[in-house]
Amino acid sequence: MNPPSDVAAPTPSLPEVHRSVAVPNAAGFLRKLLAFMGPGYLVAVGYMDPGNWATALAGGSAFGYTLLAVALASSLMAMLLQALCARIGIVTERDLAQLCRERFPRAVAYPLWLLAEVAICATDLAELIGTAIALELLFGIPLLYGVMLTALDAFLILWLQNKGVRWLEALIVGFILLIVGCFGVQVVLSDPEWGAVLRGYVPAVSIVTNETQLYIAMGILGATVMPHNLYLHTAVVQSRAWAQDEAGKREAITFASLDSTIALTLALFINSAILITAAATFHAAGRTEVAEIGEAYQLMAPxxxxxxxxxxFAIALLLCGVNATVTATLAGQVVMEGFLRFRLSPVLRRLVTRLIAIVPAVAVTWLHGASGTAQLLILSQVVLSLQLPFAVIPLMMFASDRKRFGRLAAPAWQLALGWLIAAVIVGLNLKLIIDFLAGD
Structure with missing residues (x-):
C-alpha cells in the first residue's frame, strides 16, 4: 500500500463533534458505558432503514421464516465488523476514508471514494422512498409529492447538528425505542408460530440453491451490513474524549464495542420482527408476493x-426513514472529507445527495407507481451488497496491521472471522452476478 504524496495530517473526523463528549476518569462500569453510549445507535439506524423493510417483507411473505437465518447471520457479521471499526477509529484516530486516502495510491483511493458515494446514494434512495410511503400512509400525501418533500429534511440535519452530538444521539435512541415498541405490539398481534420462528434461525440450503431466495438474501445482507456504516462508525466513535494512553484506548475499545453490540441487537430484533410479522400475516394467508410496503399496510388491518x-407499522416506517436520513448525511460528510479533504456544509451535502436520489425515485414513481418503488427499494439494497467488498476488504486490511496497532491489535479470532466474512460476501456477490449473467 503506497500512500499518495500528500500525506499531511487530515482534519479530525467530524471536527464539530470531535472529542466533544467527556468520559469520566473515576467512575463505575455503568457510568462509563453511558458516556460511550450513542455512536453505536447512530450506526444501528442504518440496519433498520426502509431498505430493510422491503427485503424483510419480501422474504417473509415469500418464504415464511426461512430467511431469519440470513437476518441473524448478517447481524452477527455487523457486530464483529462494527467492533473492528470502533477499534480502528480509537487506535489510529482516523476514520476509514482517511486511512484509505493515506495508505492507498490515488488510483485505488478515488475509485473507493466513488463506490462509497454510490452506496450512500443507494441508501438515500431507500430512505427517500420509505419516508415518502410513510407520509402517504399516515397523512394521505401522494407518493410523488412525498418523494419531493423529503428534500426538506436537510433543515432537520442542520438543526440537530447545531444542538450537539448528544442531542442527536438522544433523539436517535428515543426513535429506536419507539420503533421497538411498535414492532413488539405487531409481533404479538400477528401471533406467529414460535417453533417455526426458532427453526427459521437455522440456515437452510435453499437460501443458496434457490435464486430468488439468494437475491432477497443478498438484499437483506446489503440492507444489514451497510458500507457507509463502516465509514461512519470509525468517525463518530472519536466524539468521545477518552484518555490518550494505552489503558484509556483499551477501555474505549471495550465500551465502544459494547455500545455498538447492544444497539445492533435492537436492530436485529426490529429486522426479525418485520420478517416474522410478514411471515405470520402474509405467508400464512397465502399472500406470498407482498413486497410493497403500501400493500403490506393495506393488508395488515384486515x-x-x-x-x-x-x-x-406506518409510524415505525416514518421514524426509521427520518433516523436513517440523519446518519446517511453524517456518513456522506465523513466519506467526502476523508477521501477528498473537501468540506461542504451539512445542508448542502444533504441536498446534493438527496437530489441525486430523487431523480430515479421520481421517474419510477411517475412511470410505475408503488409497484415500481418496491422493486427499486430491493434493488437499492442489492446494489449496497455489491458495494460491500470495497469497504469491508480495506477495513480488514487496516484492522490486520499488527505493526500499527501493537498491543491494541484485535484478537486473532476476530481477524480470522472478519476475513471469513469478507470472503463470504465476495463469494455471494460473485454467485449473484453469475446467476444474473446466466439469465436466472
Missing part, C-alpha cells in the same frame, strides 16, 4: 383484525 397494527 388480516390481523386490528387497525392499530397498521398504524404502528
Amino acid at each position: 388480516l390481523l383484525g386490528s387497525v392499530l397494527a397498521a398504524k404502528l
Whole structure:
C-alpha cells in the first residue's frame, strides 16, 4: 500500500463533534458505558432503514421464516465488523476514508471514494422512498409529492447538528425505542408460530440453491451490513474524549464495542420482527408476493383484525426513514472529507445527495407507481451488497496491521472471522452476478 504524496495530517473526523463528549476518569462500569453510549445507535439506524423493510417483507411473505437465518447471520457479521471499526477509529484516530486516502495510491483511493458515494446514494434512495410511503400512509400525501418533500429534511440535519452530538444521539435512541415498541405490539398481534420462528434461525440450503431466495438474501445482507456504516462508525466513535494512553484506548475499545453490540441487537430484533410479522400475516394467508410496503399496510388491518397494527407499522416506517436520513448525511460528510479533504456544509451535502436520489425515485414513481418503488427499494439494497467488498476488504486490511496497532491489535479470532466474512460476501456477490449473467 503506497500512500499518495500528500500525506499531511487530515482534519479530525467530524471536527464539530470531535472529542466533544467527556468520559469520566473515576467512575463505575455503568457510568462509563453511558458516556460511550450513542455512536453505536447512530450506526444501528442504518440496519433498520426502509431498505430493510422491503427485503424483510419480501422474504417473509415469500418464504415464511426461512430467511431469519440470513437476518441473524448478517447481524452477527455487523457486530464483529462494527467492533473492528470502533477499534480502528480509537487506535489510529482516523476514520476509514482517511486511512484509505493515506495508505492507498490515488488510483485505488478515488475509485473507493466513488463506490462509497454510490452506496450512500443507494441508501438515500431507500430512505427517500420509505419516508415518502410513510407520509402517504399516515397523512394521505401522494407518493410523488412525498418523494419531493423529503428534500426538506436537510433543515432537520442542520438543526440537530447545531444542538450537539448528544442531542442527536438522544433523539436517535428515543426513535429506536419507539420503533421497538411498535414492532413488539405487531409481533404479538400477528401471533406467529414460535417453533417455526426458532427453526427459521437455522440456515437452510435453499437460501443458496434457490435464486430468488439468494437475491432477497443478498438484499437483506446489503440492507444489514451497510458500507457507509463502516465509514461512519470509525468517525463518530472519536466524539468521545477518552484518555490518550494505552489503558484509556483499551477501555474505549471495550465500551465502544459494547455500545455498538447492544444497539445492533435492537436492530436485529426490529429486522426479525418485520420478517416474522410478514411471515405470520402474509405467508400464512397465502399472500406470498407482498413486497410493497403500501400493500403490506393495506393488508395488515384486515388480516390481523386490528387497525392499530397498521398504524404502528406506518409510524415505525416514518421514524426509521427520518433516523436513517440523519446518519446517511453524517456518513456522506465523513466519506467526502476523508477521501477528498473537501468540506461542504451539512445542508448542502444533504441536498446534493438527496437530489441525486430523487431523480430515479421520481421517474419510477411517475412511470410505475408503488409497484415500481418496491422493486427499486430491493434493488437499492442489492446494489449496497455489491458495494460491500470495497469497504469491508480495506477495513480488514487496516484492522490486520499488527505493526500499527501493537498491543491494541484485535484478537486473532476476530481477524480470522472478519476475513471469513469478507470472503463470504465476495463469494455471494460473485454467485449473484453469475446467476444474473446466466439469465436466472
